[in-house]
Amino acid sequence: MTAAALPAPSPLALRLRDALVITVLGGLLALPFIGLVTVEEGGALAVRTRWGAWAMTLVAIFLGRLAFRAALDAWRSRKPSHKSAAFSSTDAVLRRAAGTSLLAVALLLPIFFADNRYVIDTATTLGIYVMLGWGLNVVVGLAGLLDLGYVAFYAVGAYTYALLSTQFGWSFWAALPVAGALAALFGILLGYPVLRLRGDYLAIVTLGFGEIIRIVLLNWTSFSGGPNGIGNIPRPSFFGLPFARSAEGRTFHEFFGLEFSPMHRFIFLYYLIVALALLTHALVSRLRVLPTGRAWEALREDEIACKALGLNTTTVKLSAFATGAMLAGFAGVFFAARQGFISPESFTFSESATILAIVVLGGMGSQLGVVLAAAVLVVLPEVGRQFADYRMLVFGAAMVTIMAVKPTGLLARREPTVRLNPSRSSAP
Amino acid sequence: MTPLLTVDHLVMRFGGITAIDGLSLQVPHGAITAIIGPNGAGKTTLFNCLTGFYRPSAGRILLHEDDGSERDLTRLKGHRIAREARIVRTFQNIRLFGGMTVLENLLVAQHQALARASRFALAGLLHTPGYRRAEREAIELARRWLAELGLTAFADTPAGALPYGTQRRVEIARALCARPRLLCLDEPAAGLNPRESAELKALLTALRDAHGLTLLFIEHDMSVVMNVSDHVVVMNFGRKIAEGPPEAVRRDPEVIRAYLGEEDEEAADA
Numbered sequence: 044m045t046a047a048a049l050p051a052p053s054p055l056a057l058r059l060r061d062a063l064v065i066t067v068l069g070g071l072l073a074l075p076f077i078g079l080v081t082v083e084e085g086g087a088l089a090v091r092t093r094w095g096a097w098a099m100t101l102v103a104i105f106l107g108r109l110a111f112r113a114a115l116d117a118w119r120s121r122k123p124s125h126k127s128a129a130f131s132s133t134d135a136v137l138r139r140a141a142g143t144s145l146l147a148v149a150l151l152l153p154i155f156f157a158d159n160r161y162v163i164d165t166a167t168t169l170g171i172y173v174m175l176g177w178g179l180n181v182v183v184g185l186a187g188l189l190d191l192g193y194v195a196f197y198a199v200g201a202y203t204y205a206l207l208s209t210q211f212g213w214s215f216w217a218a219l220p221v222a223g224a225l226a227a228l229f230g231i232l233l234g235y236p237v238l239r240l241r242g243d244y245l246a247i248v249t250l251g252f253g254e255i256i257r258i259v260l261l262n263w264t265s266f267s268g269g270p271n272g273i274g275n276i277p278r279p280s281f282f283g284l285p286f287a288r289s290a291e292g293r294t295f296h297e298f299f300g301l302e303f304s305p306m307h308r309f310i311f312l313y314y315l316i317v318a319l320a321l322l323t324h325a326l327v328s329r330l331r332v333l334p335t336g337r338a339w340e341a342l343r344e345d346e347i348a349c350k351a352l353g354l355n356t357t358t359v360k361l362s363a364f365a366t367g368a369m370l371a372g373f374a375g376v377f378f379a380a381r382q383g384f385i386s387p388e389s390f391t392f393s394e395s396a397t398i399l400a401i402v403v404l405g406g407m408g409s410q411l412g413v414v415l416a417a418a419v420l421v422v423l424p425e426v427g428r429q430f431a432d433y434r435m436l437v438f439g440a441a442m443v444t445i446m447a448v449k450p451t452g453l454l455a456r457r458e459p460t461v462r463l464n465p466s467r468s469s470a471p
Numbered sequence: 472m473t474p475l476l477t478v479d480h481l482v483m484r485f486g487g488i489t490a491i492d493g494l495s496l497q498v499p500h501g502a503i504t505a506i507i508g509p510n511g512a513g514k515t516t517l518f519n520c521l522t523g524f525y526r527p528s529a530g531r532i533l534l535h536e537d538d539g540s541e542r543d544l545t546r547l548k549g550h551r552i553a554r555e556a557r558i559v560r561t562f563q564n565i566r567l568f569g570g571m572t573v574l575e576n577l578l579v580a581q582h583q584a585l586a587r588a589s590r591f592a593l594a595g596l597l598h599t600p601g602y603r604r605a606e607r608e609a610i611e612l613a614r615r616w617l618a619e620l621g622l623t624a625f626a627d628t629p630a631g632a633l634p635y636g637t638q639r640r641v642e643i644a645r646a647l648c649a650r651p652r653l654l655c656l657d658e659p660a661a662g663l664n665p666r667e668s669a670e671l672k673a674l675l676t677a678l679r680d681a682h683g684l685t686l687l688f689i690e691h692d693m694s695v696v697m698n699v700s701d702h703v704v705v706m707n708f709g710r711k712i713a714e715g716p717p718e719a720v721r722r723d724p725e726v727i728r729a730y731l732g733e734e735d736e737e738a739a740d741a
Contacts, residue, residue: 333595344568353553463626
């Protein structure tokens with residue numbers, strides 16, 4: 044019997060053995076943590092044993108490991124069919140459904156949480172990160188250029204609006220395109236010297252660029268206010284109608300005959316970022332199926348082959364940098380208008396890292412993945428607020444788990460930009 | 472036999488190493504020219520010079536235009552050789568855009584025409600009829616070459632997921648979509664099984680006869696070289712050691728010595 048069992052142990056036996064090993068390890072660990080407890084006895088500390096709780100833990104570990112193993116095996120055996128060569132169309136249908144329902148949730152959210160400022164604010168923050176993620180996706184996901192200083196363009200956009208509005212009285216809508224153009228210009232400025240760099244080297248230079256922008260803003264006090272930042276940035280108005288209790292002209296609530304509520308502005312800001320993000324999405328997903336976008340992806344795949352086919356890789360790279368930077372600039376304008384106050388504090392490297400994490404976790408190049416990853420990265424710290432001390436720990440653990448289970452990101456499957464046989468592939 | 476391309480005393484040095492040492496040759500118009508030679512003879516370096524990846528240390532590469540004028544390619548930037556001189560190449564180690572589908576690969580090769588039609592992506596973003604027509608035409612050209620090379624079934628498959636021999640054909644199809652005047656193939660038969668090799672021979676002759684293309688290829692597989700080429704250039708140590716029709720080259724004592732080594736000489740001496 045042993046001879047028969049040795050060459051090929053049954054999966055059940057393997058799983059049981061695996062669960063047993065884990066239980067022993069877990070039991071050893073749980074012994075001091077759960078099995079022993081200190082209690083106060085007449086002013087002195089005494090150690091008590093809790094064998095019951097310890098035994099329960101062992102049972103839980105054993106069963107949990109069995110279930111985890113079974114789920115993992117099921118996942119693995121599912122994988123080959125999942126990774127089939129041809130792009131399946133059911134996947135596209137699923138994605139579309141997921142995208143549509145996400146959009147519906149996004150649009151209906153303020154109706155259900157009309158008086159919950161916390162939810163609306165968090166959702167607005169999420170919107171900013173989704174927009175930034177989509178913008179960085181052009182550079183990192185599509186063109187394959189690792190950019191660690193993306194937050195610099197965000198800062199350019201924010202400071203452009205802050206300065207134009209406080210110094211020259213520009214409105215939000217007038218400053219938006221100017222800030223986008225200026226950020227794009229900075230994108231080209233960064234892109235030009237790094238044309239020959241790839242991978243790690245490019246990452247280091249972009250990291251430095253991000254720091255340069257931040258340090259300049261920090262030290263050029265006469266221009267940017269230095270560490271004091273810029274305050275009293277005008278809030279965007281509803282096509283000229285300010286959100287205020289009273290103003291010189293008509294205010295938003297007077298015009299629509301509503302009771303004044305400070306929530307109006309937050310809801311308006313929320314819809315504004317949703318609109319900006321949707322615009323970004325439309326632009327990026329349209330660009331992706333155009334020659335420009337295909338050239339970006341080709342550049343990511345093989346730069347030498349691009350040259351051999353007559354693609355000017357300089358233009359391709361610069362256009363990717365400029366497009367990504369422009370979108371970050373738009374997001375920056377929104378950020379400045381929403382906060383009303385900006386300082387270099389908001390544009391540290393950790394912001395760049397968060398945005399990059401969103402793109403990588405979401406799956407490079409995947410638009411829907413960015414939304415999911417942004418939700419994970421923005422909502423998770425919010426949910427973890429009670430355990431503030433462990434926030435970064437939980438955050439790190441979640442990142443490691445995702446990368447271990449899905450190294451290519453949550454949604455890494457690429458949808459072709461064009462099909463030769465659209466009729467065949469649209470069939471289920 | 473009018474030449475399409477003249478290489479005139481080309482020299483390519485890398486530091487102290489002279490990879491190409493005063494090479495001169497002509498690529499006849501509408502014919503298949505093979506470049507053979509032992510490893511390290513400078514064949515791929517020659518390709519890299521022709522296609523603008525290297526800037527030659529000395530010498531000229533002249534393209535003879537249809538109107539009789541000449542164009543010095545050594546002054547053109549890399550990507551402009553493919554774009555303007557329409558010299559397109561494939562690579563010894565296949566360089567496909569692996570994550571993209573075969574059709575997308577073929578469309579990237581037509582980037583020039585498509586990008587022009589999309590007018591800095593503006594017409595493309597607006598989905599104008601002009602851009603849509605250009606895209607339809609590009610897909611149609613890709614469809615024709617896919618059909619010709621027997622790749623239609625793989626059109627919507629990621630190029631990186633295809634078997635090796637098929638990837639070689641996709642790379643040729645992609646080069647063809649760039650509408651080349653001179654198609655340079657770097658070891659197109661490497662890694663092919665006998666059947667694929669026979670298909671390659673048929674393809675190369677069809678490209679010459681039916682499509683009037685000029686082909687230049689590097690190859691180690693002598694059955695392919697002897698069967699399809701009209702003209703063979705033999706290189707060794709960066710120099711041309713023989714040139715002519717395949718039959719003559721095969722019997723050339725210099726060529727035999729280069730391939731079989733100096734032992735023949737020693738044996739003869741002994």
